[in-house]
Amino acid sequence: MDKSPPKQLLESIYEQLLPSLQIESVNPLNPVKVSYLPQPWQLLGAGNYAAVVYHPDYSDLVLKIYAPGRPGYEEEVEVYRRLGSHPAFSECVYAKDNFLVLKRLYGTTLYDCMHLGLHIPKQVIQDITEALDYAKSRGLYPHDVHGRNVMMLEGRGLVVDISDFLHQEGCSKWNDLKRAYYWIYLPIFSPFRMRLSYSTLDMIRKCYRLVNSFKKACSRIILRLAR
Secondary structure, eight states: OOOOOOHHHHHHIIIIIHHHOEEEOSOTTSOOEEEEOOTTOEEEEEOSSEEEEEOGGGTTEEEEEEOTTOOOHHHHHHHHHHHOSOTTSOOEEEEETTEEEEEOOOSEEHHHHHHHTOOOOHHHHHHHHHHHHHHHHTTOOOOSOOTTTEEEETTEEEEOOOTTTTOOSOOOHHHHHHHHIIIIIIIIIHHHTOOOOHHHHHHHHHHHHHHHHHHHHHHHHHHHHHO
């Protein structure tokens, strides 16, 4: 797994970043909180388990740091080990002490594309589908793949978050997004380059969660009745 990132970067991580970084998970359902990040490190994003930061002198690499007490580090390391090198995924170049150094993926999430009114070509959807099929061929189980976890760069698709790819339970999020793309986005949104506010996108996301939860609850009831 270790592919030796620049020595100076590792020195900055161990001597500057880690000793003073303040990161915590206040609520496992909400993004982790970064209370203090030493200069010149920059915060790129935060998920429910970890924060992603980068050093401006090494902007093509990012550091994903798990908050204390949050699970998933070992699993994510294993996922990257199985994925190896693939153009639609990032690649882990170093993993130790509850953090990973990853190759940085550039692009715009499909969620942000909808907000900005950017055209999403079919090739993006095809690339992501093929990348998920590749992951399955490596013994993985693509999970939690949605508009915020996939990106578009120069008309090609990328998968950003693979942290849950060891979860074996079924997940229909990507198939649901593909159906929405072909049935709703292409005929309605794409021709007019319609833009959706973040509040509207969040409302759609919450409605989808409610419908999905209802479907799962119905499935559980049917299974119990069938016994």
